Amino acid sequence: MRLTGAQILIRTLIEQGVDTVFGYPGGTVINIFDALGESEIKLIMPSHEQGGAHAADGYARVSGKPGVVIATSGPGATNLVTGIANAYMDSVPLVAITGNVVRRLMGRDSFQEVDICGVTMPVTKHNFLVQNISELAATVKEAFTIAVSGRPGPVLVDIPKDITAELFDYVPAGRYKVRETPMSAQSKLYLAADMISKSKRPLIYGGGGIVSGNACEQLTAFAERGNIPVAASLMGLTALPSAHPLMLGMIGMHGTPVSNFAGKNCDLLISVAARFSDRVAGDRKRFAPNARLIHIDIDPAEFDKNVVCDLHIRGGASEALDELTKLIPENKDTGWINEIELFRRENPMPEAVGGEKVNPRELLRLLRALTDDDAILVTDVGQHQMWAAQYFPFTQPRTFITSGGLGAMGFGMGAAIGAKAANPDKQVILLTGDGSFHMNLTELATSVTSNLPITVIILNNGVLGMVRQWQHLFFGSRYVSTTTGRKTDFVKLAEAFGAAGFAANTAQEAAEALKIALSSNRTSVIDCSADPDEMVFPMIPSGKSGDDIIYGAEVD
């Protein structure tokens, strides 16, 4: 069958199991959109390509399937870059498809020509410039294979416009298959099991790979059998329900006191699908200083990259944990757990203390009470994000969507839309900050127009709170550029976009608005007025260790 390159592309996407794409049109992808228009694929158009990339990312995180975003050449392609980098840092399977100028104009600085393969080389697992239509279908399939295999990540396929118009014999490429990662030798698992059974104070440090690798059940079984507490990275927070007795919460810079206590005092740390980032192991030399370390990861390049470990096991989290659970004895010793419990009781997280306005800690508890168990909480970046990580009781995997590695303000709107597209029946709540929301609030239009209703809660402290907190603590309270003084009326703004707007000055008002918003099935924005002086604690300053925790500070 003779088809155009654009038609071959769309057929190949469908063969890969794609039913939804986020795409923004333009000159070099006009053929692709023409073919999309006549296909069964659901096309969601963002306001800005960055929003589209974040949406594809959010879609992938929630569904576990690769997200797809399409953009035109030049500015369309460069607008994707933050979204691609974000997916790269958080190991999210994403396929970005860009148009480029026709081949005979390439390399001549033609209109809207950008070497997007060159630009995205450092932030993709791989990228392709399709040079011949005969390679198109196989290249697209290979892009999916790479995106999902091993440690997932983004792949970009750049297609010159003339290839999308050219006719070629269509031969189905078939569905991608995940390339399996071989596991380390069984002897390593025996060694690990031996270390675990001899340990008196073991700790699991769980990362995002447990969630993305669908290994949460395996983690639960392993932790329960070995009676091993779990401290999670930001990305790993939904690996075990917050209420599980063995769950200690987040570890690292803004981690819970008990997680960092356990990190400091464990005699064996088992890292599962985590990468010892500087936000976890601020001082690489003093992380888990009293412990032997086991590192389980699907990506061997993570071994000894940041923290040197005693034993490395290469493999997917679910297989590795399954095997280990079989090998370790059931542990009835409660000494370590009791010690941890005692510490936890004596060193709780800071409590919500009233104030005139909407208290962030109280807001997060309210949010849990008012939302379904399987509601998806998306955040932006800043203090509000850390409070969500610290205070929102997570119940299910893949229900906390946040920009971890890149820390990209503006991620939230797109990601929430993507999450809703993946799961139209679940409640999707975006907790954002006034600063972050300003970055990509134009995606409100997408949410409204594409009928993907989300509830946006702005924790509006009127400041770039997280940076301001650093200025307060480390720069003599010189608040340069963080007191924004913006006059944006978020209620009117919401209404202007066709969404519902609410203003809340107290937690009670926020709760009332939330109830209406959640039951309305409309895109809603709740502007919660918050105290600019509130800070995120505990805090281990950058580069420091668990010995240097700050539990609080006075505001002058």
Next chain:
Amino acid sequence: MTNWLMSLIVNNHFGVLTRVTGLFSRRGYNIASLSVGETNLSGMSRVTIETQAGGAEIHQIIKQLEKLEDVKSVALLPRTETIARELLIIKLIVTAARRDALTDALSVYDVKIPYEEEGRLILEFTGNPAECEALLKLMDGYTVLELCRTGITAMSAVNLK
């Protein structure tokens, strides 16, 4: 810091060298020398890289390289039993008075002189890295106008056995 020689088999695509060198600069690894050429394997090139790195870092470099889709294999070459060669081409000024002394000094090396005219000549030499360094040292006493080095290319002899 140790000197390492590694040999990569990569897809012979456009952009592959950028991926390899980009990885080195991005992660702060150092490239002391690099050479690329086709191989007997169709569609494959060999990249030989000399790098200075600590023992832990060299493992990081190898694992990061192995993650590149276009890199098919990465091998650290053994210190002995490796045939490592570099080609030097040197253009220098030699006055008539010193011409004989130069010939004497070069006699221990298998140096060719493919081009010579009044007071100027071009030397061509292929040798292992140590010989190349020694020859370059010798050049200190002369006015070198231009110098080219290909970078090391190398092959392990271990799998001959």
